[in-house]
Amino acid sequence: SAGRPMTAINSSYYAATAYRSDRMPNQPPSAERSWIRRFAKFRLPWGLTQEVALDDFLIRRKPSSLRFQEEMNKEREEKQKLGTYIPAPYEHVNFHDRHDHESFRFSLWSxxxxxxxxxxxxxxxxxxxxxxxxxxxxxxxxxxxxxxxxxxxxxxxxxxxxxxxxxxxxxxxxxxxxxxxxxxxVKPSRGPIWEINRRTGLVTLFDYDNNGEYKKNGTIGELTAPFYEFDAYIATIPDRQGLVTNVLYIAHRYRDIVINFRPLFAPGEGQLCCALWDFLQNYMDTSRPLPDLPRYEQYRHLDPTTAEYDRKTRRNPRFWIDMNDATFEQELYAMRGKIDQIDTFQRPNLMARHVEYVD
The missing domain is CATH 1.20.58 (Methane Monooxygenase Hydroxylase; Chain G, domain 1)
Structure with a gap:
């Protein structure tokens, strides 16, 4: 992967199953996929990632938004001390989504x-x-x-x-x-759809069939497996107008666990799929710091590998939050340039050193 892997952090923070690109275990041969699963799909290689992310991951937590949230938090803390704070509507409602230093959990609205x-x-x-x-x-x-x-x-x-x-x-x-x-x-959905967890290294698909248990008693099943047991694929499909579009999904190598990332961005160019796959690998890799994006800045000191990296490099802890709008636009422009020039299709698949692919 791009960037220097960090040395091992002596911490019980990460689970034994946490993913590290420099400690990839050998695994059994992959299960053979059916022809329908292979049709119009291209497996993306593991490793040699670049520091890229989707535009949305930056824009939704741009510096001006971070500053606004910081002011809101200060105002709330002051009112809480004075006993005058009134919670905003739905402030404590669980919408089943999360995206921070520990996990990326996705859900839809009801x-x-x-x-x-x-x-x-x-x-x-x-x-x-x-x-x-x-x-x-x-x-x-x-x-x-x-x-x-x-x-x-x-x-x-x-x-x-x-x-x-x-x-x-x-x-x-x-x-x-x-x-x-x-x-x-405003109504939350019945629950999350999927989660990738940096701290545990596990990927979870939430099962709302669960052999009928959800209808009986509301029990949501969980199909869980280590991140390194998944492969990423670009599926080429026609849209409603008949135009060819690309969608990223990850599929478990041995079980029927598939996560489709189509809701994260509009189907389109393959470069966006490649950028998202690089981002997922970088996010989950505990041998390296969190991706340096605005949304993670407030959490970087809570992730041991990231905190150690920031200490050694003397990273400004307010790099994003104090950034002006013009500089942020330059960062966005640079990120889009990286995505346009991404070299995913020229890379070797480093996972092939640890897995025999039968298809």
Whole structure:
């Protein structure tokens, strides 16, 4: 992997199963995949990673957001000391997601939440389309017919207004509920979908079938295996318009455990899939520090390998939070350049030293 691996940290913080790229165990030969699992899929190599991450991982915790959160935390602490703090709505609700120095746990919003989100976004998009189409239709009919413009307007206006009103109503209703009635739309999903855990080195797919146990008593099953037993694949699939897109997923080498990362970013170029695979390896690798991204800055001192690395390199603990917007844009530009030039397809698969692939 890129970057210098850290020496072993004398700490019980990491589990014995934690992943280290410099201590890869030998494993049994892989199970043969069916032809349908091999079709239109390309296995990505392990190792020799670059320091890359998706845009979203930076933008969602950009420096201005970090500074805003820091001020909010200070204000909350002051009010808690004075006994005047009032928790924000849904502050203590568990939405089943997490992304910090210990684990990356992913969940989706509930179906009810998605309904209102889609109603708002879909209504907004359809309103713009309907407005443009209606205006074009009106003027075309105005010039095409011999009737006076007033007669044409009176005849067409009710029809065109209906086209415009329906999506506008959906947009307005959804925006009203989301803005002022959170109790109607904010609802956690039934639980997480998957988790990759740096501290334990384990990957977990949450099973909501669980041999019928979830329907009986709400027990969520867990399909868990070490990170190094998974391989990453790019699946090439057509979208609704018939265009070829790429999606990243990881599949267990010996069991039917598959995690699809499509919700993390829109399907598109293969470079994004490669960048995400590099990021996952770097994030899980406890022989090296956490990826240097804004979202991890507040946690770096809590991860032993990262804390030791930062101490030796004298890293500024406020590198991201004190960064101005112009510099951050330069960092984003540089990251996009790295992704465009990523060399994944030219790398050897270092896992082949420890696993015999039968397909």
């Amino acid at each position: 179906k009810r939440s998605h309904f209102w989100i889609y109603l708002t976004g879909g209504g907004r998009g359809l309103f713009y389309i309907a407005f443009v189409v209606s205006m074009m239709t009106y003027f075309l009919m105005l010039f095409a017919l011999d009737d006076p413009w007033l007669t044409t307007t009176v005849e067409l206006l009710p029809i065109l207004a209906t086209w415009i009103f329906l999506p506008l109503f959906c947009w307005a209703l959804g925006a009203l509920v989301i803005r002022y009635l959170p109790h109607l739309w």
